[in-house]
Amino acid sequence: MNSSIIKYTLSVLILISSNLFAQQNTFENPILKGGYPDPSICRVGDDYYMVNSTFEYFPALPIHHSKDLVNWELIGYGLHRENQCNGAVNLVDVNSNGGIHAPTIRYHEGTFYIITTNVYYDPNKKENPTDFVNFIITAKSPEGPWSEPHVLEGAPGIDPDIFFDEDGKVWYVGTHSPENPNFDGEGEIWLQEIDLENWKLTGERNYLWRGACGGVWVEGPHMYKHDGRYYLMVAEGGTSFNHAVMIAVSDDIKGPYFSNPRNPILSTRHLTYDFWVNSTGHADLIQLEDGRWYMVALGIRGDVDRRSNMGRESHLIPVQWEREPFEWQEIKYDWPVCAPQTGRVERLNPVPFEGTKQIRKEEFKDEFDSDVLNLEWNFRRVPMPNTYSLSKREGHLRLFANPNVIKERGRASLMGFRQKESLYDYEVKMNFKSKQKNVEAGISLFQKDDNYINMTVQRAAKGYTLKLSLKAHDKEQNVIANDELELYKGEIILRVKADKEQYHFEYSLDNGNEFKRLTSIKNNYIISRGYTGAYLGMYCTSNGKKSNAYVDFDWVKCNYETLK
Template sequence: MNKMLKYMVCALILIHSNLFAQENTFENPILSGGFPDPSICRVGDDYYMVNSTFEYFPGLPIHHSKDLVNWELIGYGLHRENQCNGAVNLVDVNSNGGIHAPTIRYHEGTFYIITTNVYYDPDKKENPTDFVNFIITAKSPDGPWSKPHVLEGAPGIDPDIFFDDDGKVWYVGTHSPENPNFDGEGEIWLQEIDMENWKLTGERNYLWRGACGGVWVEGPHMYKRDGRYYLMVAEGGTSFNHAVMIAVSDDIKGPYLSNPRNPILSSRHLTYDFWVNSTGHADLIELADGRWYMVALGIRGDIDRRSNMGRESHLIPVQWEREPFEWQEIKYEWPVCAPQTGRVERINTVPFENTKQKIKTQFNDDFQSESLKLEWNFRRVPLENTYSLTEREDHLRLFAHPNVIKERGRASLMGFRQKQSLFNYQAKMSFKTREKGVEAGLSLFQKDDNHINFTVERRNKSYFLKLTLKAHDTATKVLEEKELEGYKGDILLKVSGTKDSYTFEYTLGVEDEFKSLAALENNHLISRGYTGAYLGLYATSNGNKTKAFADFDWVKCNYETLK
């Protein structure tokens, strides 16, 4: 065989192996963007996952998958205002309050989600924070979901619901023990649920304070395998020391024996520069063929060991191993996560053969539907008449409102999750008004006190393009502004994200004639709370009554994975 033929054969082998790898591997995270605290259940060959959403509405996004790597957003558990304006308050909830870690389960034809709404009331001097634990139900995972069934007398956060073989239903909760040994000590407790009356009943049992000191023990999930009860928790706080611990008991009420190999998942033992950190807060799922997997949150280290996207959902293979020690009278079986490496890997073998992961690289909306696409979210339940899809055909009309973005406020602000550090986000806007001080355009936002606005503002007889930054614990700053000469009411706005920066561009003409207004380091939007960044639209009259609005013909966003 001559040298040229050898090169050709080697090239064909390499191409074939690369294609095979692409078709038989998947890339973490499986849900990109701010999708923390994943919980998963299986119904036949269908998988459903729910995530926490804190102050955002709609809340509790529900994804569906057939293969565990390709997920489709199908609805929300909290999708109506009347679910969120009573005991469960998402109207004026504080930042990082709202909906905490949920659990989704399926039992005898009904889906259940149990979770906590955290609401801080600054006017209450004693016990200013309310923890409202509740259950919602549905016959179909895409809804409609029921009103919240509040469980009175249930302290703490992150509840789990467990259906035992004998017909009993159990609440597994988290709270701070009555006499903690140190600040941040958590404890897992158990009590039966009267499902007909949505009440806790019977004796409350205290199960476990964690494996490694019990710092911030939370996020419990109960499983039953081979007649034994396994209690899995998150521990160490949702940052670099985050970890997953597990314990076992022959009786659901305990006592529970801690796995001597805890933690079973963490990144605390890895360099801070590993591609993902803070891994933890997990849920286990058994496949129909008896294999097991885990979903867990993690933070990509794209920017200064953190990420604008915040906490995302990852998939980890799991196998059960029996303890090998001959001297042990009882040899327990324990789950081993990522058996070959013990860490969340970016590239993994797919759970099911002949599966090809279809990574979503874009989000487009031309507003030709009768309702918003499911990806759109609001910070809190939106005000009436925030937007319209019918005022102008094939456009979204965003009404300017006197409100600006502020803590516990509701502004004319809407967005979709930023899914990668590298992106190109554009919108075509029509905006014209005689009212001074009205502005409309794009917004990139993390929290009420952390956002970047790229807007057109009416001043006197002119229109100005401006870029403003609200960073944590600082006043809002105008970073750049420019009079738009020749502006007739239509503009294309563009934001591009790179590894290090955001660039802001515009054009009054065609798309390939963009002009740069400014560039800004993207670490201004690093996630420091529980949620990730959003790319959105914003309109305000800055405190004045107004009838002004902005019409958006389309938005489009293209993503690229940072390697």
């Protein structure tokens, strides 16, 4: 063989192998797919734990565990019992986009702490109709059980942080609107000591900072100690395209704080709206055992119309600290630099730990063979008693019909798991019969109380019909497709196939041998416009009438494909 051909062949093989090696040593953002906004992270030895906002959903405050920062396992929830959520912390009839906002998770001397806000709007109150309840829950194990909420009276605002200083003091770092704001939306970060024995704020309240770039919607504070100084990191600019992360420094925890001249340290406001991810911000920093630093931050994938059904997801960004180089400066500060080579959240990044392989779970499947509900299932608000059962029929989940329908502040027989990609095939097999007219059961793709798509089998005067109901944002619910199920005998497979343009709704009456298409609609009807992402789930209602009806689900499965 010609030597030039050999050299060329070897160079091609080296290039291929190096590319394969590079792929094997990278991870893909987001690290938590689906509606996991406002990430906060802590480290215990070589274990990492992350918590996220959940707003009106229950169980609330999902806790994930990782050994390598790229593979995460859902291990429990901070609010996992009804009695944690039906008092001062109200997730029973909370308004949409109310509920649990921006938690912080920290570990100190054998105890895990989560501090967060419950936001509750009361339409019957004429003055100050929105209550902000800031509270702490604790646990010895991150899997739980977690304590009852310890409410901190006299703590205004949202997004609290808890900081354990080296001198033994514990500090509350909060957000509120100042008494005399210079403009609408101006925020201010404040500081006060916490008495953890009595669960109350104590001492003088200190006002620290109003942000770096005008202070518009300053929120999400986190305090850190680095290089002997205090660093205050905040979110700013709102949760859309102008979202950003800012940071300031002080020699004293009580201030004054000096803004980083290179702020913002993370944002997409300087990038095209068509970049693969936007609205990055609301971040938390973590130092690894070997001294390196990383950041977790939310971001929105631009899959459809520069947004996605999944809403705000959690991303991982490498960070390094750099000291100011200016010779004329008397004091030279260290500042964190996010994604040092590019300054933006990249889809592909080198793994934090050599030899790590990111394992993507591209399928969710539940055959309901356990006596406890899979942790992935969520409800809009604390579910009503007798909403479901795993024991009434072996190997099935029984969802009981309830007179309630999906409505604002309401609780219905509705449950689901987070949608994690724009492209998916979602199928359920169910058994449903009812003698009572207008009872219906089936699947639901839902964002909010006013934004969902239901494909349900409904008992008609004679026989059964299959209908597709659409509740588009700010519009009335419409039935846009309806088929008579002449051959229906009580068993059906319902399927949604989501591609780049449409949702295709299909069904099978012969155990999946043949599917018939009910209809297709555009895939942008349940785009996230608020704080949460879309869910894929099941629904059953008797439409205002009392009923003994129910539906049995044999299995649920969803296969995902990443939109490139």
